[in-house]
Every structure is written in C-alpha cells, then in structure tokens.
Amino acid sequence: MIMSLEPKGEEQEKFRSNFKIISSSFASLPFKVPGTAFHRGIQHSKAADGEADKDKLTDKQMKDNVLTLLVAGHNTTTAALTWLMKFLGENPQVLQRLREEHMEIQAKGKGGANLSWSEVNNMPYTAKVISETLRRATILPWFSRKAAQDFEIDGYKIEKGWSVNLDVVSIHHDPEIFPQPEVFYPSRFDEPLKPFSFLGFGSGPRMCPGINLAKLEISIFIHHLACRYKWTPLERDDSVQPTLVRMPKNKYPVLVEPL
Numbered sequence: 001m002i003m004s005l006e007p008k009g010e011e012q013e014k015f016r017s018n019f020k021i022i023s024s025s026f027a028s029l030p031f032k033v034p035g036t037a038f039h040r041g042i043q044h045s046k047a048a049d050g051e052a053d054k055d056k057l058t059d060k061q062m063k064d065n066v067l068t069l070l071v072a073g074h075n076t077t078t079a080a081l082t083w084l085m086k087f088l089g090e091n092p093q094v095l096q097r098l099r100e101e102h103m104e105i106q107a108k109g110k111g112g113a114n115l116s117w118s119e120v121n122n123m124p125y126t127a128k129v130i131s132e133t134l135r136r137a138t139i140l141p142w143f144s145r146k147a148a149q150d151f152e153i154d155g156y157k158i159e160k161g162w163s164v165n166l167d168v169v170s171i172h173h174d175p176e177i178f179p180q181p182e183v184f185y186p187s188r189f190d191e192p193l194k195p196f197s198f199l200g201f202g203s204g205p206r207m208c209p210g211i212n213l214a215k216l217e218i219s220i221f222i223h224h225l226a227c228r229y230k231w232t233p234l235e236r237d238d239s240v241q242p243t244l245v246r247m248p249k250n251k252y253p254v255l256v257e258p259l
C-alpha cells in the first residue's frame, strides 16, 4: 500500500521512514522519555504533519488517517497471523479440520486463484479459529475507558473521569467463561458467549473499526496456507514479547514447504 502512494520520490520516502518508526513505537512500552521507541514515534508522527486547509481534508488530516489505519492495522494483523500459525502448528486436529473446510471450498470453486465474496463469508470453522486465536493470544492485552460517572465495583470506588484499564488477558483466560482456558479449542465459540467476555476487537462505540478488514485478510491468508503449505517450527519458545501488541518473543520462525 505504501509502495503505491503518490507522490513518489522524496516525500514518499519521508512518509515511509516516518511510518516505520511510528509503527515500531506502537509495539513499544508507552514511556514518553527521549531515547525510547515510543518517544521517537510521537516525534515522527508530528513530522508527518502537513499544511492546514479550510475546505477539504488537510494533508495533515489525510496523513493522520492513513497513519492511524496503517499503524493500528499493521502490527495487530501481523501478530494475529504469527499466533495463528503457532496455534495451528501445535494443534494438528484443528489444522486438519480447518484444512478440510478450505479444501472443500477449493474443490467446489471455479478453479481460479481468487476467493469469491460469498466463499469468504462462508467459512464457519475458520471464523471460530480466528476468534480462538485472538482469545488465546489476546493481541491487545489492555485498553482503557474513561469513567462517565462515579460507580462502585466489587467494593472498589471509581470516580467520574478516571481512566479504567481492562485486563483483557485475564478476561480471556477466566475458566468460568472459557473452561480449560490454555487449550486452543475453536469449538468453544459454537455457543454464544456471555456479553463482553470476548474482546479480541474490543467492544462498544470504540470497537476496532478494522475488524472486517482484519477478518478478511486473515481468512484469505488461512485459505492459501491451509490448501498449499505445511510448516515446521524452527525453535521452541513459549515466551511472549512484553509490548502493547503481544507477539511470540522469537517471532515463531518456521520452515515452510509445499503440501
């Protein structure tokens, strides 16, 4: 996408280099201290600003919008695909069932390389695999809301205006809602869940606006992965990178081969 942006040349190079820095700051701890990746990200997002114009979206607004979408959509989707390959690699029965769904789509298809819109929207097991990946990995481990009024919860008093951080990893691993929470089991999404217990894309008016794009990208990736490739992990390491966007610490290197 960045490759095709106009204008070409120096301005595009500047944009691309700012994007790289801002995107890596998104996965860093939010310490606004000079020398940190987070601080560099803020400086470079200021550098990506343009001139104001009353009648239309300004360059600054356009760049802000594009950057927001790219930054918020880039590392999150990358992390989701990485976790997906790890969980599928560790759960061969799930991979087998997923592969059957996709082989069937391929067999019924018209032989073209591209999936149709109705095919992408008719992948019931894939949809559950995506949800289970996002539950188990919990790509964004926390996000916050501002209290609109004073309230009390479990004996704790919260005042209007306070920032309340949700510990989504704990919600996604609550054994009362998700029995055997460490197990990767997509069929747990067969039944409707208790409201607000699955927050892979958040919830409410600030829910992730990229949800449908992300699901589409991941479904297409799964289709080609399941129909054409097998892979073997090159390292065993279950640790998680302690950044805002959770990734396997070793980025899960694999050897990929044709099926």
Ligand code: HEM
Residues within 6 Å of the ligand: 068, 069, 070, 072, 073, 074, 076, 077, 080, 134, 139, 140, 143, 144, 199, 200, 201, 202, 203, 204, 205, 206, 207, 208, 209, 210, 211, 213, 214
């Ligand atoms: C698997 C991929 C993705 C995951 C797991 C993910 C997850 C999330 C979560 C949990 C939030 C916070 C929602 C809340 O506060 O309730 C969020 C916000 C957001 N996401 Fe995503 N996201 C993904 C992909 C994308 C994509 C592809 C885009 C755009 C192209 C995007 C754009 C945004 C934006 C702009 C926000 C901020 C919304 C706001 O504060 O109003 N995300 N995302």
